[in-house]
Amino acid sequence: MTDENQTEEVEAGDAAVAVEEAVPEGTEGRRVVHDMWVAGTEERPDLRRFTDEGSQEMLPDEDEQVLDIQRGTVVDDDFELDDSSDEEELQIINMGPQHPSTHGVLRLHLELEGETIRRVKPIIGYLHTGMEKTAETLTWLQGPTNVTRMDYLSPFHNELAYSLAVEKLLGVEIPERAQAIRILMTELNRVASHLLWVATQGMDIGAISMMIYGWREREYLLDFFEMVTGLRMNHNYIRPGGVAADLPDGWEEAVEDLLVKVPAGVDEYHEILDENPIFLDRTQGVGILTPAECRAFGVTGPNARASGIDWDLRKAFPYSGIEKYDFEVPLGQHGDVLDRYHVRMDEIDESLKIARQLLETMPAGDYRTEDRKVTPPPRKRIDESMEALIHHFKIFTSGFSVAPGEAWQSVESPRGELGVYVVSEGGAKPWRVHVRGPSFAHVQAMPAAVTDTLIADLVSTMASMDTVLGDVDR
Amino acid sequence: MAPDEPTTEEVAAEAAPEEVAEAPQRELPDVPALAAIVEAYPSTSWVVADDEWVVSVDSAEYHDLVATAKDGGFTMFIDLCGVDYFRRDPRFEVVLTLLDTATPKRLRVRAGLAGDEPQVATVSDLFPGANFYEREAFDLFGIDFAGHPDLTRILLPDEWEGHPLRKDYDVGSVPVQFKESHKVQ
Numbered sequence: 001m002t003d004e005n006q007t008e009e010v011e012a013g014d015a016a017v018a019v020e021e022a023v024p025e026g027t028e029g030r031r032v033v034h035d036m037w038v039a040g041t042e043e044r045p046d047l048r049r050f051t052d053e054g055s056q057e058m059l060p061d062e063d064e065q066v067l068d069i070q071r072g073t074v075v076d077d078d079f080e081l082d083d084s085s086d087e088e089e090l091q092i093i094n095m096g097p098q099h100p101s102t103h104g105v106l107r108l109h110l111e112l113e114g115e116t117i118r119r120v121k122p123i124i125g126y127l128h129t130g131m132e133k134t135a136e137t138l139t140w141l142q143g144p145t146n147v148t149r150m151d152y153l154s155p156f157h158n159e160l161a162y163s164l165a166v167e168k169l170l171g172v173e174i175p176e177r178a179q180a181i182r183i184l185m186t187e188l189n190r191v192a193s194h195l196l197w198v199a200t201q202g203m204d205i206g207a208i209s210m211m212i213y214g215w216r217e218r219e220y221l222l223d224f225f226e227m228v229t230g231l232r233m234n235h236n237y238i239r240p241g242g243v244a245a246d247l248p249d250g251w252e253e254a255v256e257d258l259l260v261k262v263p264a265g266v267d268e269y270h271e272i273l274d275e276n277p278i279f280l281d282r283t284q285g286v287g288i289l290t291p292a293e294c295r296a297f298g299v300t301g302p303n304a305r306a307s308g309i310d311w312d313l314r315k316a317f318p319y320s321g322i323e324k325y326d327f328e329v330p331l332g333q334h335g336d337v338l339d340r341y342h343v344r345m346d347e348i349d350e351s352l353k354i355a356r357q358l359l360e361t362m363p364a365g366d367y368r369t370e371d372r373k374v375t376p377p378p379r380k381r382i383d384e385s386m387e388a389l390i391h392h393f394k395i396f397t398s399g400f401s402v403a404p405g406e407a408w409q410s411v412e413s414p415r416g417e418l419g420v421y422v423v424s425e426g427g428a429k430p431w432r433v434h435v436r437g438p439s440f441a442h443v444q445a446m447p448a449a450v451t452d453t454l455i456a457d458l459v460s461t462m463a464s465m466d467t468v469l470g471d472v473d474r
Numbered sequence: 475m476a477p478d479e480p481t482t483e484e485v486a487a488e489a490a491p492e493e494v495a496e497a498p499q500r501e502l503p504d505v506p507a508l509a510a511i512v513e514a515y516p517s518t519s520w521v522v523a524d525d526e527w528v529v530s531v532d533s534a535e536y537h538d539l540v541a542t543a544k545d546g547g548f549t550m551f552i553d554l555c556g557v558d559y560f561r562r563d564p565r566f567e568v569v570l571t572l573l574d575t576a577t578p579k580r581l582r583v584r585a586g587l588a589g590d591e592p593q594v595a596t597v598s599d600l601f602p603g604a605n606f607y608e609r610e611a612f613d614l615f616g617i618d619f620a621g622h623p624d625l626t627r628i629l630l631p632d633e634w635e636g637h638p639l640r641k642d643y644d645v646g647s648v649p650v651q652f653k654e655s656h657k658v659q
Contacts, residue, residue, distance in 0.1 A: 125629040132614075133638055133645070295575075297603040298551040309575065311550075316578040317525050408526065408571060408582060410552075421569065423557055432639075436553040436571070444606045473629060 090118060093455075097126045101204045101459045104469030106443065108458075115454050120447040127473035135433035139399030140166050141374075143430065145236045147420070150435055151471035152233055153196060156182075156189040157413035158435070159238035161420040164319055165409035166240040169402045169424055172374060177365040178242035179320040184255075184358045185228070185237065186411070187351040191262060192221040193414035194302075194344045194351075197466050198269055201341065204463040205282040210272060217265035224254050241375050242368025255359050259352055266348055273341070283337035287449045287461030290335060297445035301416025301438055302343045303465060307335030313412040325354045337464040347414075374400050399428035415439055415466050437471035503527075507579070511543050526580035533568075536585040537595035540570060544600055548572035548581050554597070554607035556615035560641040565589030566617055570597065570604075587617060596622040614639040 096107035105126035111119040135146050147162045148155040160182055167174065199214020222232045227248060229235040237244045273279045294304045304311055312329040314322045330346035332339030368375050376395050377388040402424045410419035416438030423432040442465045449465070450458045502509040503520055508527050512518040517532035518539065531539050550573035557567040564586025572581045587594055596619040598604040608619040609628040616637035619625055627634060636643050 125627075125631070128629040130638060295550045296601055298553070298601075300550075300552075311575050311578075316575070317580070406569075408580070417552060419553055419571065421553070421555060421571075425559075431559075432557050434553075434555040434557075434569075436555070440606060441603060444603060 095458075097123075101462060102469075103200060103463065103467065104472075106462075106467065106469055106472070108446075108462075110455070110458075112455060115456070117450055117453060117455055117458060120450055120458075122443045122446055124443060124469070124472050127469045129474070131474045132433055132435065135430055137429065139428045140240055140402055140430060141395070141399050143433065144239050145234075147433075147435060148234045148236055149470065150474050151413065151415070151418065151437060151439070151468050153193045153468050154186075154189050154413045154415070154418075155234055156186045156238060157411055157418050159236065160186055160320070161409055161411045161413075161418050161435075162422075162433070163238050163240045164411070165407045165420040165422045166402065168407040168409055169405050169422065170240065170371075170374060170400075171403075172241060172369045172371045174242060174320070174369055175366040176321065176363040177246075178367050178369070180358055180362055181243050181247060181367060182238055182320045183322055183325070184247075184355060184362075185225070185243075187354045187358075188221055188224065188255075188258070190351045190414045191348050191355075192218050192225075193466075194348050195221070195262075195265075197344055197414075197463075198273075198341065201337075201460075201463045202273065202279075205279065205460050207272065207276070207279060210269065213265060213268060213272070217262050220258055220261050224251075224258060227251070227254055239368075241371065242366070246367040247362075252359060255355060259356055259359070262348070262352060266345065270345070280338065282457075282460050283341060283464075285334070286337045286453070286457045287464055288335045289445060289449050293445065293448045294335075297448065298441035299416070299445045300441070301412065301414070302340060302347060303416065303442060305330065306332035306339035306343045308333055313410060313417060317410070319409070319411055322354075325357045327351075327354050337460050340464045340466075401426055401428050402430075410436070413438060415442070415468065415471070435474060437468075437474065439465075439467040439469070439471040442467050443472050507546060507577075511539065511546050511581075514542065515539050525578075526582060528582045528584065530584045530586070533564075533585045533587050533594045536568070536583065537597060537600075540572075540583060540597050541600055543572055543581055543583070547574040547576060548579075550575055551601035551603040552580075554604050554611060556611040556617050556639070558615060558639060558641045566592040566615060568594055568611065568617060591618070592616065593618040593620055595620050598622055613637070616640065 091112045093110045093112055094107065095110055096102040097105040102108070107123040107126065109121040109123055110117055131146055131150060135143060138146055143162055143166065144159040147158040150158050195214050195218040199211045199218070202208075202210025202214065225235060226232050228251065229237040229244070289299060289303065289307050291304075291307050291309050293299070294307050294309055299307075300311065300313075308331060310329060310331055313319075314327075315329060327350040328346075330343045330350065332343050372391070374395070376382075376392040377385070381388040382392050404424050404426045406421070406423045408419060408421050410417050412418075417436065418438055419436035421432075421434040421436070422430055425431040446462065446465060446467075450461050453461070502513060503522055505522055505527070508520065508522065508529075512520060512529055512531075515531060515535045515538070517535055519530045521528040529539070552573050553569075553571040555569050557569060559565055559567060566587040566589065568585045568587060570583040570585075572583070573579075574581070585594055592615070594617065596604070596608055598608060598619070599621065605623070606628060608617075608622055609625060611617045612619060612622075612625050613627045613629050614637055626632065630638070638645075
């Protein structure tokens with residue numbers, strides 16, 4: 001045994017030496033090492049994918065000129081200057097869907113002349129998950145879990161619009177406290193959304209510190225949402241019939257805390273941005289939308305108000321008793337990015353004003369309707385009554401039926417008019433749920449704002465329109 | 475030909491008094507602004523709620539009615555969507571929402587479309603904002619908007635087959651193969 005091993009070793013060593021001597025250094029040398037390990041035991045396959053012989057064979061030998069061009073040894077210059085046209089050649093650039101400043105998966109098909117954008121075509125659908133189809137398979141009560149995921153930066157508004165539309169068909173009365181809670185949550189959600197907007201707007205035009213500050217204040221609001229609903233996003237808190245639960249103990253202190261912390265942060269943003277020459281250069285006179293364009297494309301919300309359209313659904317078609325609270329509708333004049341910034345910053349102040357009034361005037365009472373058709377019996381009754389238990393079970397398994405009909409309800413979301421159109425054919429599930437997201441209209445209006453401007457302004461404009469792609473594609 | 479002539483006369487005689495009789499019977503909404511919009515369109519019916527008007531119109535008169543509404547102050551385009559009622563006779567419906575920001579009033583125009591080849595005139599010539607919404611309705615319902623400048627799929631990939639929001643669209647499923655060890659014996 002020992003002898004055999006020894007002879008093998010000697011043989012292997014001899015073979016290795018022999019190969020080493022035969023092959024020169026370089027890339028071939030690596031193969032030598034490989035051979036050395038296996039020499040004398042068995043034949044190993046050649047692990048290289050191409051041999052030199054093979055590559056020689058692959059080259060066609062018919063046209064030496066073509067081969068030279070392919071090898072790059074000869075430059076094929078067939079460019080001929082065309083003097084017949086004055087127009088410069090348009091360069092087509094694809095921006096997105098993974099571009100960081102598209103805030104999601106928006107793809108823009110740009111036609112550039114130098115650095116000037118001559119034509120833009122937004123291409124959407126990369127986030128389409130068929131949520132309107134999904135809504136037809138969920139009961140009316142499960143609906144908010146679906147719509148809250150559409151515009152993920154203003155989930156409360158989605159839930160509110162959906163719930164109000166369903167309640168229109170149901171014809172139930174919502175208690176005052178439930179309405180006040182809804183207003184409190186949606187207005188604070190507006191603040192959170194605008195804080196995120198100012199953070200990302202700053203980031204997109206180079207003010208990186210602005211992003212950190214904006215997220216910092218938004219975090220306080222998300223903490224409050226988590227305290228009330230248990231979740232930071234996608235709350236499913238506002239439901240047909242009221243809200244999921246009453247405000248927790250200590251919510252007054254939490255809101256008071258917000259009313260101190262958030263304005264302090266907003267003051268800092270004003271200090272950072274308001275007179276910052278870079279910020280002004282990147283925003284003033286950039287991405288202008290005229291009032292006529294806003295109307296034609298259905299641009300609503302802060303973007304329309306920045307263009308000077310005095311239009312706020314909270315004033316025009318008040319919902320959930322928002323007309324009881326005192327607030328202003330900030331307006332811009334020029335319709336550029338800077339005005340959108342100022343409008344949103346002022347809206348933060350106004351929404352906090354509403355929150356303060358709610359803190360002082362929060363009515364007592366029920367947080368959901370007493371209508372037993374949509375609300376289960378109280379917990380205490382379930383313990384002692386079989387019928388109450390069945391009632392509770394029926395509502396949460398098969399759901400309640402809604403009278404046939406159609407209803408439209410829209411609320412003023414942080415981005416604009418968020419409309420929900422529901423059709424019922426009777427039964428426990430909606431026949432059709434259509435959500436009119438403000439971002440869908442804003443994406444469509446983007447070409448009007450950026451055509452014939454510089455490509456650098458596109459990023460600033462795109463950020464200022466505040467499109468949420470979850471809302472666009474649904 | 476002789477027996478035909480009295481028939482046509484009869485038809486004309488029957489039709490003429492009906493039209494005369496119908497015109498005064500047709501009540502216009504007591505809201506003057508809405509009456510001005512629906513007056514010229516005999517196929518319309520309407521519902522007046524507190525802050526919104528709902529007008530149902532024949533698909534042939536849809537485009538002209540929207541143009542009249544635009545002239546009547548409804549200058550802001552808000553929404554357009556399709557609905558598939560499936561078992562009803564005009565199977566599809568196009569629902570257009572417009573806004574008059576001055577009054578303020580909301581107008582919803584519903585136009586029923588035939589089931590086999592749903593087609594209606596585009597309103598993207600009146601409101602450029604309708605462009606994407608009509609593409610969406612085409613994509614998800616297969617409604618053909620005649621005269622639309624670029625009626626292509628918008629949310630789904632171009633090679634997609636079928637129109638998913640139709641009620642007879644088979645949603646389908648992806649079979650999931652579970653491992654043998656997960657089976658409860």
